[in-house]
Amino acid sequence: MIKKSIICCCLLAVISCKTGSSNVFGKKKPTSTASSGIIRTTKSPVLPKTPAQAEPKNSPKTETLEATTKVQVTSVLVQEYIQKYKEIAKADMVKYGIPASITLGQGILESGAGTGPLSVQANNHFGIKCHKEWTGESIKYDDDAEAECFRKYNNPEESYRDHSLFLTSRPRYAALFQLPINDYKSWAKGLKEAGYATDPNYPTKLYLLIERYNLQEFDNEVLGIDSTNQQTTKVVEETLPKVVEKPIEIRVSAKTEPILNSIKHVVVKGDTLYSISKKYAISIEEIKKKNSLLENSISIGQELIIQ
Secondary structure (H helix, E strand, O other), X not given: OHHHHHHHHHHHHHHHHHHHHHHHHOOOOOOOHHHHOOOOOOOOOOOOOOOOOOOOOOOOOOOEOOOOOOOOOOHHHHHHHHHHHHHHHHHHHHHHOOOHHHHHHHHHHHHOOOOOHHHHHHOOOOOOEOOOOOOOOEEXXXXXXXXXXXXXXXXXXXXXXXXXXXXXXXXXHHHHHHOOOOOHHXXXXXXXXXXXXXXXXXXXXXXXXXXXXXXXXXXXXXXXXXXXXXXXXXXXXXXXXXXEOOOOOOOOOOOOOOOOOOOEEEOOOOOOHHHHHHHHOOXXXXXXXXXXXXXXXXXXXXXXEOO
């Protein structure tokens, strides 16, 4: 019995040890990521595109621009602008009677020497608004009022031509063409009085710009005035006697039709077609037609038929 009891106790002890070992070693302990040396990384979230990053849509015929009041330009840019458009301004002076200095000065001032929003996006170099008669493309721009309508051109040359037509075709600018064509200060003042600009300092800004870049030289070139000796020429012209010839008396026979007495003018230093036309109250075109002139240039000693 004692042996059986001892054997039973031993068996119970063995069974008890196996059960405890299963509880301790049977399950695997969880490992910590901190102790494993692995750094977890996550992808940055993909954010939606902002309106500025989105694909641009087709531009409409009329666009809205953010208003700007000043454009900073360098003198180099201004000089480049002058060289680019001076010939157009001179040609328009001959064709439309607008001083080249005024055309160029306004172009520089209104377009910021070609860098302003209206000139860049609409080729509008003179700030001309749509007005009721305009049927072309347009652009919206904040000026005296919000989102005003301004004309849009295919190229700057169209803008220059429209500027000349704008001034010559509107009655309120008619008084300008009674002013001396080389008096840019009076033209600048006249533009303000006619309502071209609302800025009270517009005339001063315009003619100071003309003087700063010597734009009046282009007026002199068209008029045939030697600007390097302009003052001397003026004094000499005042001291010279008038050279209008007396009417020529022509005797005719009874069989010959009478010829009207003619008036001729001999060109002296300082004369231009413009000054001669003013002296005899005759248009430049009429003088050119009577004398078969193809250009505006004349030479000292040349005889011109006036009548």
